[in-house]
Amino acid sequence: MTNVINNHYLISKKARDVVADVLGYEIEKLQIKPVSGGYSRNRRSVVGRDDTWVFVKEVDTTLLPNGGKEEKWWLKKDNLCVGALNKIAPEFVPEWSRLELGGHVLIMPAYIKEDGWLWQLPKYIKLQNKYIEAVLNVTKKLETVNFKDSEIKKMQLQPYFRDKIGYDEGFDQIIKSKTVRNKLLEKFVSLKNVYPESDQLKYDQVIILFNNKNELKEFKNIATNLTKQPNDCFGLCDVRSDNIAYNTNTGQIKLVDWNWASFTPKNFGSTEFLIDMARQGVDIKAWFNSINIELLVTLIGYWLKSCINKPLAPGNNLRDMQAISAANALSIYNLIK
Numbered sequence: 056m057t058n059v060i061n062n063h064y065l066i067s068k069k070a071r072d073v074v075a076d077v078l079g080y081e082i083e084k085l086q087i088k089p090v091s092g093g094y095s096r097n098r099r100s101v102v103g104r105d106d107t108w109v110f111v112k113e114v115d116t117t118l119l120p121n122g123g124k125e126e127k128w129w130l131k132k133d134n135l136c137v138g139a140l141n142k143i144a145p146e147f148v149p150e151w152s153r154l155e156l157g158g159h160v161l162i163m164p165a166y167i168k169e170d171g172w173l174w175q176l177p178k179y180i181k182l183q184n185k186y187i188e189a190v191l192n193v194t195k196k197l198e199t200v201n202f203k204d205s206e207i208k209k210m211q212l213q214p215y216f217r218d219k220i221g222y223d224e225g226f227d228q229i230i231k232s233k234t235v236r237n238k239l240l241e242k243f244v245s246l247k248n249v250y251p252e253s254d255q256l257k258y259d260q261v262i263i264l265f266n267n268k269n270e271l272k273e274f275k276n277i278a279t280n281l282t283k284q285p286n287d288c289f290g291l292c293d294v295r296s297d298n299i300a301y302n303t304n305t306g307q308i309k310l311v312d313w314n315w316a317s318f319t320p321k322n323f324g325s326t327e328f329l330i331d332m333a334r335q336g337v338d339i340k341a342w343f344n345s346i347n348i349e350l351l352v353t354l355i356g357y358w359l360k361s362c363i364n365k366p367l368a369p370g371n372n373l374r375d376m377q378a379i380s381a382a383n384a385l386s387i388y389n390l391i392k
Contacts, residue, residue, distance in 0.1 A: 065089060066100045066160070070113045073155045074102045077162060078109065092174065092297040093312075094373040097126055101165045108165035110311075116159070118368075123159075129314035130154060130161040135210045136313035137163065144200055147193050147310055166300035166309055173301045176335050184341075186301050187332060190294065191345055193308045194324035198288035207318075214286030214318045221282035225356030226275040229265050236265050238363040242378055250379070253336070257382040264385060265359070274352050281349035284320035292317050294324040295331035322347040330354070333383040334376075343391055351391075355384045 065087060066074075075082040090099040090110070098113040114123040114130060137152040152163040166172035177183050207213060228235050243258045250258075264270060291298065292315040300309040325345040333339050358381035362374050 066098045066102070066111050066113045067115065069156060070098070070111060070160045071102065073160055074109060074111055074162060077153065077155070078103065078107060080104060094367065094371055094376065096368050096371070097130075101167070103165065108167055109162050110165040112161045113156075114159045127158050131158055132210055132316070133311075133313045134161055136316050139202065139206055139210065140200070140313075144197065147197065147308060148313075149309060149311065163311070166302075171302045171304035172309075173303055174299070175296050176332065176337065177301070177303065182303065183337060185306060187329075187337070187339075187342065189301065189306055189308050190299060190328055191325050191342065193310065194290060194294055194328065195345075197290055197324065198321065200289045202289070210316070212289070212317055216292055216315075216317055216319055216323070217284065217286050218282060220350075220353050220357040221278055223278075223353075223357045223360060225358075225360030226271050226278060228360055229356070230268055230271050230275070235360075235363070239265050239359060242363055243382075246375065246378060246382075254379070254382070257386045260385050260389060261359070261382045264355075274356060277349055278353040278356060281320065281347075281353045284347075284349065286318045286320060288319055288321050288323065290316065290319050290324040292319065292323065292327075294328040296335070320347060320350065323350060326350050327354070330380055330384050330387065333387055334379055339387070340390070343387075346387065346391070348388070348391065351384050351388055355381050355388070358384070 071082055071085065071087065075085055078085070084104055085102055086104055088101045090101060093099070095112070096119055098115050100111050102109055102111055112130060112133075114126040116123040119126055131154060134152045134154045137148050140148045141150070149163040149166075152161060154161055166174075173186075177186050202210070202212065229239065240262060243262050247255055247258050291310050291313060293312055294310070298310060298312045300311065301307075302309075322345055325342070326347045329339045329342055329346055330351070358377040362378035362381065364374060367373055
């Protein structure tokens with residue numbers, strides 16, 4: 056579930072020149088490493104030498120529609136959020152970030168494995184539990200963060216995701232369109248042929264769901280209830296292991312990719328994170344009380360609708376991730392109800 060890594064995804068020569076200047080090294084002495092995971096169309100690399108490393112994200116306007124205007128804003132928002140949070144919750148974000156090259160390049164500290172940092176679910180069960188507890192603790196603390204109205208406007212943190220997914224009409228399209236249902240059937244049959252046998256039941260549950268119009272209508276009503284929940288909790292809005300640095304020595308958490316940050320209903324971050332943990336094979340029953348049920352159901356319809364869209368780019372597995380996440384969200388719901 057990672058992007059294809061090749062030179063297409065490494066940062067450009069221009070970006071490397073900028074990083075060399077920021078770090079004070081000659082460019083020939085810098086090492087550049089690819090970054091796996093994630094679903095961005097931006098170029099990304101870890102760059103540095105010895106004990107000095109940075110993470111670099113670059114908007115390449117030659118590869119993106121509309122000159123990368125949207126992606127440039129995302130880098131700007133990411134930079135603004137890191138700066139604002141460093142004043143009120145510095146323990147959860149990178150210590151600094153810089154926008155360079157006219158807003159095309161974002162640079163921040165790299166949290167590397169040599170310093171005890173992990174960018175994935177730990178392998179050992181005891182450490183997995185500590186990891187999950189640590190992330191959930193961070194998401195709940197972030198929900199209490201407050202910003203001035205001027206800061207909210209500047210960073211565009213106005214509530215967005217609740218209504219985006221609550222009024223998405225994903226369930227409506229599945230109910231009304233045989234074409235959509237056939238595309239979904241084709242999608243999940245293909246997943247059954249590729250992914251582990253342990254996930255087969257989850258995919259079968261989805262196939263049964265989109266042929267059950269009564270349950271789909273029930274889910275549609277639940278999704279409508281999500282839009283009635285207050286949007287008063289701040290969050291990253293993309294809490295999954297690709298965006299989480301976990302220090303196995305200290306238990307510290309650093310969250311990155313703040314370009315989708317927003318105010319949401321309670322337990323938005325913990326719900327999306329626990330779905331991601333279930334997608335990676337973790338038994339999350341112990342944390343069911345951290346799940347927003349209305350959000351859980353709403354995400355099923357949103358991801359099912361999205362997973363049959365065209366891929367973002369060759370080698371990008373976002374659509375498969377959305378389909379698998381929908382299957383895991385449904386599986387969780389079936390265990391809770």
